[in-house]
Amino acid sequence: MTDQGIKSRPIYAALRRDPSGRRHLYVSAGAEPPPPALCDGPLEGWSVGPPTAEGTRTPPEREGERRFRSASQLKATLARRLATERMGLRLYAEGPEDFLWDVFGIAQEHGLGRQEVFLKQAGTLARRVQCVHCKTLNEGVSTTIVRCAGCGANLFVRDHFSRRLSAFQGVKVDAEQPGDVPPAERAYP
Amino acid sequence: MNIQFRKDERFRESFSYVNSDAGVLRFPFPFGEDRYMYSVNIEPHTRGGPNPAFAHAFDIDEHYVAECRERALVLADDPGRCQVLPHMMPAQWDTLELLMESFAADYPEHFSLEKNGDTWRWINRPLGIEQTFVFGRPETLPCPPFEYITRQAQGDFTLQDQRDDNLFVDGGMVTTQADWSLDFDIGMSFHEWHGPVPLAHDIGVFDRALRFLLRLQYGHPVRRLNWTMTINPRLDTSPENYPDWGPDRTTVTPDNVSEKVHLRVELQTLFRLPRSNAILFGIRCYLLSLKDIERVEKWRKRLNRVLTTLPPELVEYKGLTRYRDTVLAHLAPRDDGAPLSSGIQPDQTTLPPSALSNQR
Numbered sequence: 001m002t003d004q005g006i007k008s009r010p011i012y013a014a015l016r017r018d019p020s021g022r023r024h025l026y027v028s029a030g031a032e033p034p035p036p037a038l039c040d041g042p043l044e045g046w047s048v049g050p051p052t053a054e055g056t057r058t059p060p061e062r063e064g065e066r067r068f069r070s071a072s073q074l075k076a077t078l079a080r081r082l083a084t085e086r087m088g089l090r091l092y093a094e095g096p097e098d099f100l101w102d103v104f105g106i107a108q109e110h111g112l113g114r115q116e117v118f119l120k121q122a123g124t125l126a127r128r129v130q131c132v133h134c135k136t137l138n139e140g141v142s143t144t145i146v147r148c149a150g151c152g153a154n155l156f157v158r159d160h161f162s163r164r165l166s167a168f169q170g171v172k173v174d175a176e177q178p179g180d181v182p183p184a185e186r187a188y189p
Numbered sequence: 190m191n192i193q194f195r196k197d198e199r200f201r202e203s204f205s206y207v208n209s210d211a212g213v214l215r216f217p218f219p220f221g222e223d224r225y226m227y228s229v230n231i232e233p234h235t236r237g238g239p240n241p242a243f244a245h246a247f248d249i250d251e252h253y254v255a256e257c258r259e260r261a262l263v264l265a266d267d268p269g270r271c272q273v274l275p276h277m278m279p280a281q282w283d284t285l286e287l288l289m290e291s292f293a294a295d296y297p298e299h300f301s302l303e304k305n306g307d308t309w310r311w312i313n314r315p316l317g318i319e320q321t322f323v324f325g326r327p328e329t330l331p332c333p334p335f336e337y338i339t340r341q342a343q344g345d346f347t348l349q350d351q352r353d354d355n356l357f358v359d360g361g362m363v364t365t366q367a368d369w370s371l372d373f374d375i376g377m378s379f380h381e382w383h384g385p386v387p388l389a390h391d392i393g394v395f396d397r398a399l400r401f402l403l404r405l406q407y408g409h410p411v412r413r414l415n416w417t418m419t420i421n422p423r424l425d426t427s428p429e430n431y432p433d434w435g436p437d438r439t440t441v442t443p444d445n446v447s448e449k450v451h452l453r454v455e456l457q458t459l460f461r462l463p464r465s466n467a468i469l470f471g472i473r474c475y476l477l478s479l480k481d482i483e484r485v486e487k488w489r490k491r492l493n494r495v496l497t498t499l500p501p502e503l504v505e506y507k508g509l510t511r512y513r514d515t516v517l518a519h520l521a522p523r524d525d526g527a528p529l530s531s532g533i534q535p536d537q538t539t540l541p542p543s544a545l546s547n548q549r
Contacts, residue, residue, distance in 0.1 A: 115269025175435030
């Protein structure tokens with residue numbers, strides 16, 4: 001069920017420092033420090049405190065480190081930062097897939113090329129799912145079938161992924177035989 | 190050639206859709222052999238060939254007026270069916286120019302285009318449109334140029350931008366689609382938007398097709414046929430509205446199969462555009478009921494053979510699972526197994542009355 005043979009899924013490689021960059025920014029949706037492979041030189045590291053922190057932040061431990069209360073706050077700050085960046089920045093992102101492609105979209109909007117952004121999936125495999133019928137984005141979906149928060153349809157989570165929406169596609173599973181909804185399986189923990 | 194347009198056709202709810210005998214015989218039947226599998230079946234889009242639908246750059250037939258009205262209904266309900274990313278404005282004008290020039294040259298009794306420098310005058314007689322505008326100035330048209338002209342054309346269109354040795358679907362007018370969402374797919378690369386298609390990736394079809402299309406030359410368009418099946422003469426089989434049309438697939442019975450089930454063929458054409466270097470992809474949809482297919486002996490027998498041997502992945506992907514057996518039970522007794530000529534041409538120039546073929 002988790003491999004539907006659909007070829008629009010991104011494949012991610014481990015993060016490595018790109019020596020052609022002049023400045024390096026690592027953003028993470030988690031609280032872990034940057035991977036050592038990025039750290040042989042100056043690196044800014046942005047991270048997000050866990051939900052258990054309830055809005056409190058631990059102070060930075062080293063230069064270039066910055067901590068955010070949420071991924072939303074990090075992304076908003078990233079957009080402002082990239083608006084004033086110059087050529088030579090390399091951006092590295094680590095986190096769940098929706099976070100990665102939100103970051104990628106922000107980077108593209110601000111003129112970074114595809115070769116200047118590096119993504120690595122980490123943390124939850126839960127998916128953002130766009131209902132193809134009513135266009136509602138359902139966040140944090142961990143099951144093969146989810147009830148759409150917008151229109152109430154029981155959506156099958158297709159492996160078809162849009163980088164622009166950072167979302168998978170959800171299609172009404174019982175459209176042909178209304179009520180014929182198979183049991184949901186936990187597939188994306 | 191003066192086309193008699195069937196203005197009262199309806200492609201939804203209380204369906205009303207008829208093909209004339211000439212309309213049946215010009216149907217671009219997609220099966221040249223008794224078995225079907227994906228291939229890079231791309232050929233030059235030259236005039237002529239085995240089917241009259243290939244005789245013009247963009248084919249217009251008796252359903253033109255009704256299909257344009259259906260498109261307007263879909264757009265009124267869901268404006269997101271037409272979207273073009275902001276960097277594609279040159280490709281929008283390229284599209285408008287190509288369609289207007291092709292229509293005016295191929296169907297002069299129905300369309301005219303007069304140019305006076307950048308001031309153009311466009312007349313579309315079947316739809317009763319007269320428009321003077323300045324080429325390159327969107328504010329002189331009632332809507333953006335790509336939407337303006339594709340509202341006046343049959344079939345869907347997408348715009349592919351070429352960069353990074355790839356094609357990106359960065360715009361489209363998609364209201365008569367076989368179950369894919371422009372709103373979801375817009376911005377995707379070639380392999381991404383074809384992601385859900387089974388089997389073809391593994392046999393390298395998309396790698397070869399992309400390599401071929403990246404080299405597509407201005408003035409040398411190409412075409413291919415694709416197909417699926419649709420219950421009722423419904424043009425808008427979008428994923429957006431799947432909750433509305435999905436139940437149709439459970440309504441096929443031995444009694445209504447020949448009227449309900451339609452072969453849906455896409456005449457896909459690809460044109461390199463001159464200013465933008467983008468590619469315009471036309472997806473012209475034709476629907477023909479099983480009842481009308483049966484009137485062509487070769488097509489009736491060949492469809493039986495193709496559906497009998499279709500790989501299960503394709504049966505599933507094309508959504509035929511619930512009614513294929515009913516179709517085959519209907520077709521199999523009408524196929525004597527005799528060898529058929531290769532190619533898609535009907536091998537007959539007249540049709541038996543449809544009432545006769547309905548009995549047997």
